[in-house]
Amino acid sequence: MAKTPMMEQYDQIKSRYPDMLLFFRVGDFYETFYEDAKTASAELNIVLTARGRDDGDAIPLAGVPYHSIENYISRLVRRGYKIAICDQVEDPREAKGIVRRDVTRVITPGTLTESNYLDETSNNYLAAIYYEKGIFGLGYVDISTTDFFVSEFGGDSALRQMLDEFGRISPPEVLISKELFSTPGFVLDLKRCSSRPLTINRFEDDYPLDYRESAAFLNSHFGTATLEGFGLNEANSKVSLVAACAIIKYLYETQKSSVGHIKRINVRMESNFMHLDVQSRSSLDIIPSLYGVLNFTKTTMGARLLKTWLESPLCDIAAIEWRQGLAGEFLSGLNLRRRCAEILGGIYDMERIMSRIALKNCNPRDIIALKKSFDEIKKLSGLIASAAAGSGLCEFFGKVDDFTALSELIGRAVKDDPPLSVRDGGIIKEGYDAELDDVNKIAHNSKEWLLNLEQNEQKRSGIKSLKIKYNRVFGYYIEITKANLGSIPENYIRKQTLANAERFYTPELKEMESQILNADERQKKLEYELFMKLVEEIAAHSESIYHAARAIAVTDVLASFAEAAAKYDYVKPEITCGDEIEILEGRHPVVENRMNYMGFINNDTLIGGGHSHVQILTGPNMAGKSTYIRQVALITLMAQTGSYVPAKKAKIGLCDRIFTRIGASDNLAAGQSTFMVEMIETANILNNATPKSLIILDEVGRGTSTYDGLAIAYAVIEFILSGGGNLLDGARTLFATHYHELTVLDKTFSKVQNLNVAVADGESGVVFLHKILPGPAGRSYGIHVAKIAGLPEQVVGRAADILKSLEESDEKTNITRLLKKATGARHKVDENQLDLFEAPGAKPPAIPEEVKAAIEKIKSININAITPLEALNYLSQIVSLISPVQISGK
Ligand SMILES: Nc1ncnc2c1ncn2[C@@H]1O[C@H](COP(=O)(O)OP(=O)(O)OP(=O)(O)O)[C@@H](O)[C@H]1O
Ligand SMILES: [Mg+2]
Structure with a gap:
């Protein structure tokens, strides 16, 4: 059977959007067909039906009502789908034959602008990656704020660094060249380092892959002759420009209206920023924890910027000091800070409103929000000029334009509490446009005329219940109940019969009806046109509005820094180009917050x-x-964002990177074992740290057997101490460990210092003092912790016995001595002692049969499958197996 004309139209449109879900407007529904219908039905939990026949097969179909489409779209986009919305683009009443339809909107995860799809306090980037001759070029844009960046990564760790940056921005959608798409593992790498679902597209064939061609295309987009004005040149963005070009090409394809609001591009020079890899960012828990403590921003623009600043601290002293200076002005001016916070609270997300304006999908309430923001900006300018005259803040904010004229224009044009829709009228104020006022007058007068008519007809006919009513199908009519039908006037013409009433019209009413309806339609159309004209007028000022929005965000973050500093008693750190970290009475910003600022013990730090x-x-x-050790990393990081820090005094020599290898975290999802992850991360540190880096190592080696772990931990520290072939000579390193044996390193290397955390033996057991002291720790207290954690008395007692025996056997198995020997440390060693690393000629002691049996028993346990109760049972069986053996081996 041949296809219906509508399905032919569908096929033709769908062929242009093969990789998107096409929602096709039919009457009051958006329908999906074929595979799209199956996907939509499964993802949205809507009914899958069938219609017509396509060569004998029924066509699968699933639809959603047009008025709730937004909700369905947002669910699909969040799951990574790309969506094309196909509308009827002519009035069905005027259509000759089949109604014309076309795609009016394409929504992809990386090109969202509607506020109901977006997380207000996070950027939503569309990224692109290109690779050429050892260099990765990355470009990314947030079309809802117009932030557009390129950066490049070269050298041995180009891929890794690019992935770290990719992880930082975590875009929901990326474009990559065909070569990268077919490079084994690359797509998986991208997904692994991203913190949200990722939609991956390949470059289309017509995207240029050449620097010159890309630059030419971008120049034509920006309307510039050269990109040098943006700071881009062949040396810093040869490869990344290809990525930037792919982005703009893609936006042209997907954004039906213009992307002209993207007016600038910035090069992000990686060397200006502290590099934080994906792992370090997550183990320092910058977002949400640190952000949660520090966030006092009042605008969504400020909240987004604070996240960005925290995740990419600066490596430029002047820039850091500029931020500190302005934060300082807010800190010393309590009134300024309070008033400023109040005003900022009234400012809307101007960046996103401006993008919706540029893309022509803004609504009247956006415009009112913009007007209110303009008014608040004016207040803020006034406040800063008077309260902080002559200050850095005043100079900074002085560059923000005045929007009084625009605000007044909006105030004259748009009602104070307008509707959301742009097409249904009710937006424009009286007195703004003469023609609209005329049309409104007709509509208004005719309503009065109708009231008069009703009264007159009631009188004329003597029917008191006579009513003039309106509905969408029949228009205006006179309704008369059945009981009164006997007395209707002559010139009434019957329109419709109901169960207990009849409806009529008169030639007079008919004439007025067309006048009223015309006026109504004209009013809506006029209002729409006037509104869009106003929007264009605002769009013409977009550059200075974006600039103001950015200034608001910066001001908001700096005021937030000051608020945090005041509230938590932070201090301004001194930033130097040296290699020191000197912190007096430092605190952990998140842990002290969790402890409600009560009882946290501060500690000093002196490294380098x-x-x-x-x-x-x-x-x-x-x-x-x-x-x-995290506290030291966080204070350093905060200092380089321009924030104040939790300490009494701090002096921080700039760090180019902070590496953290913390805890034995599992990455089972990525198919790697705990120990493997630990070693990959450690390798990354040793391969990439520089003399300016800060390295935080927590329990490296814990993921494997004691001896392997100890050997690896020792070798790692030794590598760092010996400067790793000078590559990381002088890198500041903090290493927390359970291996007391490592504390002998200070005998061999002068650059190492032992520290320990003080504990006191109180009456009711051990008391943790949380105070860092010089020198190695005494003993471990692991059994004490096991006890306070609630392990059964019996197990704790038995463990204590075993420990005692083990300690007594120290003579024979003294790991420390062996370690010294194995590593060649200058130290007198008893040759007769057992060498566990490599023992030429040493005979291993015979293992008693019971111990062997116990070992077998332990090996047979499937840790992943047993319950705690079964574990205890096993433990007691093992204990009873070995209890006859004298563990000390004497
Ligand atoms: N300076 C401090 N002041 C007050 N309480 C602290 C301080 N440092 C740590 N604590 C408390 O002690 C708890 C344990 O700290 P942490 O995890 O740093 O110990 P740890 O020595 O690394 O232990 P483990 O060896 O088991 O890894 C923290 O959750 C916190 O509640
Ligand atoms: Mg620990």
Whole structure:
């Protein structure tokens, strides 16, 4: 059977959007067909039906009502689908034959602008990646804010660095060249480092892959002769421009209206920023935890910027000091800060409104929000000019334009509380446009005329219940109940009969009806045109409005820094080009927050700058080792964002990178074992750290057997201490470990210092003092922690016995001595002792049969499958197996 004309139209449109879900407007529904219908039905949980026949097969179909389409779209886009909306583009009443339809909107995860799809406080980027001759070029744009960046990565770790940056921006959608798409593992790498679902597209054939061609295309887009004005040149963006060009090409395809609001592009020079890899960002828990503590921003623009600043601290002293200076002005001016916060609270997301304006999908309430924001900006300018005259803040904010004229224009044009829709009228104020006022007058007068007519007809006919009514199908009519039908006037013409009434019209009413309806239609059309004209007028000022929006965001973040500093008693750190980290009475910003600022023990830090630059921190479980080393990393990071820091005093030599390898975290989803992950991360640190880096290592080696782990931990520290072939000589390093054996390193290397966390033996057991002291830790207290964690008395007691025996056997298996021997440390070694690393000629002691049996038993346990109760049972069986053996081996 041949296809219906409508299905032919569908096929023709769908062929242009093969990789998108096409929603096709039919009457009051948006329909999907074929595979799209199956997908939509499964993802949206809507009914899959069938219609007509396509060569004998029924066509699968699933539809959603037109008025709830937005909700369905947002669910699909969040899951990574791309969507094309096909509308009827002519009035069905005027259509000759089949109604014309066309795609009016394409929505993809990376090109969202509608506020109901977007997380207000995060950027939503569309990225592109191109690779050429060892260099990765990355480009990314947020079309809802117009932030557009390129950056490049070269050298041995180009891929890794690019992935780290990709992870930072975590775009929901990326375009990659065909070569990259077919490079094994690349797509998987991208998905792995991204923190949200990722839609991946290949470059189309017509995207240029050449620097010159790309530059020419971008120049034509920006209307510029050269990109040098944006700071882009062949040296810093040869490869990334190809990516940027792909982005603009893609936007031209997907955004039906213009993308002309993207007016500038910035090069992000990686060397200006501290590099944080994906792992370090997540183990320092910058977002949400640190952000959660520091965020006092009042606008969504400020919230987004604060996240960006925290995730990419600066490496430029002047820029850091500029931020500190302005934050300082807010800190010392309590009133300024309070008033400013109040005003900022009234400012809307101007960046996103402006993008909706540029893309012509803004609504009247957006415009009112913009007007209110303009008014608040004026207040803010006034406040800053008077309260902070002559200050850096005043100079900075002085560059923001005045929008009084625009605000007044909007105030004259748009009603204060307009509807959401642009097409249904009710937007424009009286007195703004003479023609509209005339049309409105007709509509108004005719309504009065109708009232008069009703009264007159009631009188004329003597029917009191006579009513003039309106509905969409029949227009205006006179309704008369059945009981009164006897007395209707002559000139009434019957229109419709109901159960207990009849409806009529008169020639007079008919004439007025067409006048009223015409006026109504004209009013809506006129209002729409006037509104769009106003929108264009606003769009003409987009550059200065974006500039103001950016200034608001910066002001908001700096005021937020000041608020945090005041509230939590932070101090301004001194930033130097040296290699020191000197912190007096430092605190962990998140842990102290969690403790409600009560009872957190501060600690000093002195690394580099004449002090040892490698510190080994030992101490019992729960003592606060991890807390302390993270605290140093977080204070350093905060300092380089321009924020104040939780300390009494701090002096930070700029760090180019912070590496953290913390805890034995599993990455089972990525198919890697705990230990593998640990080693990959450690390898990354050793391969990429520089003398300016800060390295935080927590329990490296914990993921494997004691001896392997100890050997690896030792070798890692030794590598760092010996400068790794000078590549990372002087890198500031904090190493927290349970391996007390590592504390002998200070005998061999002068650059290393031992620290420990103080504990006291109180009356009711061990008391953690959380104070960092010089020197290695005494003993481990692991069993004490096991006890307070609630392990059964019996198990704790038995463990204590075994520990005692083990400690007594120290003579024979003294790992420390062996370690010294194995590593050639200058130290007198008893040749007769057992060497566990490599023992020429040493005979291993015979293992008692019971112990062998116990080992077998342990090996047979499937850790992933047993319950805690079964585990205890196993433990008791093992204990009973070995209890006859004298563990000390004497
Ligand atoms: N300086 C401090 N002041 C107050 N409480 C602290 C401090 N440092 C840590 N704590 C508390 O001690 C707890 C344990 O700290 P942390 O995890 O740093 O110990 P740890 O030494 O790394 O232990 P483990 O060896 O088991 O990894 C923290 O959750 C916190 O509640
Ligand atoms: Mg720890």
